[in-house]
Amino acid sequence: MKKILKLKKEKNAIILAHNYQRPEIQDIADYLGDSLGLSLHASETDAKIIVFCGVTFMAETAALLNPDKTVLIPDRNALCPLAGMLPAELARMYREKHPEANMVLYVNTLAEAKAECDAVCTSANSVETVNRMKSDTVLFGPDANLAKYTEKFTAKHLIPVPRSGFCPVHKLFSKDDVLELKKRYPEAEVLVHPECDPEVCDIADLVGSTAKMSDWVKKSNADKFIVATEIGMLHRLKKDREDAVYIPAYNQAVCVNMKMHTLEKLYLSLKKERYVVNVRPDIATAARKAVDFVLK
Ligand code: SF4
Numbered sequence: 001m002k003k004i005l006k007l008k009k010e011k012n013a014i015i016l017a018h019n020y021q022r023p024e025i026q027d028i029a030d031y032l033g034d035s036l037g038l039s040l041h042a043s044e045t046d047a048k049i050i051v052f053c054g055v056t057f058m059a060e061t062a063a064l065l066n067p068d069k070t071v072l073i074p075d076r077n078a079l080c081p082l083a084g085m086l087p088a089e090l091a092r093m094y095r096e097k098h099p100e101a102n103m104v105l106y107v108n109t110l111a112e113a114k115a116e117c118d119a120v121c122t123s124a125n126s127v128e129t130v131n132r133m134k135s136d137t138v139l140f141g142p143d144a145n146l147a148k149y150t151e152k153f154t155a156k157h158l159i160p161v162p163r164s165g166f167c168p169v170h171k172l173f174s175k176d177d178v179l180e181l182k183k184r185y186p187e188a189e190v191l192v193h194p195e196c197d198p199e200v201c202d203i204a205d206l207v208g209s210t211a212k213m214s215d216w217v218k219k220s221n222a223d224k225f226i227v228a229t230e231i232g233m234l235h236r237l238k239k240d241r242e243d244a245v246y247i248p249a250y251n252q253a254v255c256v257n258m259k260m261h262t263l264e265k266l267y268l269s270l271k272k273e274r275y276v277v278n279v280r281p282d283i284a285t286a287a288r289k290a291v292d293f294v295l296k
Helices: 002-010 023-028 035-044 056-065 088-097 126-131 144-151 175-184 210-219 233-240 263-272 281-295
Strands: 013-018 031-033 049-053 070-072 102-106 119-121 137-141 157-160 189-192 224-228 245-248
Touching (some): 002 013, 002 263, 023 233, 035 049, 049 056
Parallel strands (some): 013 031
16 A cells, blocks of 8 residues: 555556445545546546546546546456447447437447547436437437436437446346335435436435435435445445445445456556556547536
């Protein structure tokens, strides 16, 4: 841990970590947050090097917002399967099929796909972003559950792209499991990520991004929470309110990709300045426009 902090100072580096990272990575990060918070932080930092502990699409977003900085990822195999469900060709195909519709893509997409859309959103601002589109029909991807959830709060018609994109981790939560826990802890509030199936969202006290969950527990009078998102979030919530009890809605909801980064890999990443994340300049320019839409 000390070696990492020393190297970080020497190299003028900053460590950004997603809320789903291992506890020890969360504890050493300069900034811990959700995709939107991390993107904003990446665009504001003065550091020369950004070490990004998250999945590759997040590090790509940091790279395209910071063309003059070095963005590193400790393990380049940390891929997001949801992002992989929407290759750029498929996004283009949908655009050709629905030329009248704007396209909004969740930040969980590869830079090549982002370059095809009008705006990038996060789970924290999907409704607002869709409402800002000019067309009545909006192509929305790659998470079909987030598309369904967003559509409930807007007058627009959303076409999921692809038809049934999903996060394999959030698919693990079930309504029955949550109801069972509710029976055991009737006083607990239920926090659910919108990537979960609609029937799980329907029984939640809060449906929201990890940042919204974090705000919620700080303000809530409850002292027990059933949490339906990746298990790493429980460590984050404990930092937000130590006195509360957090019950995982499913204790095997682990994103193995997020957990690929370890302290050792983080140290080596800083020491050897590997693995550098680059985005092709033409793709970066188009994708940056779509990301800027939501950041500005
Ligand atoms: S939790 Fe799901 S959406 Fe998030 S990085 Fe893992 S696979 Fe991708």
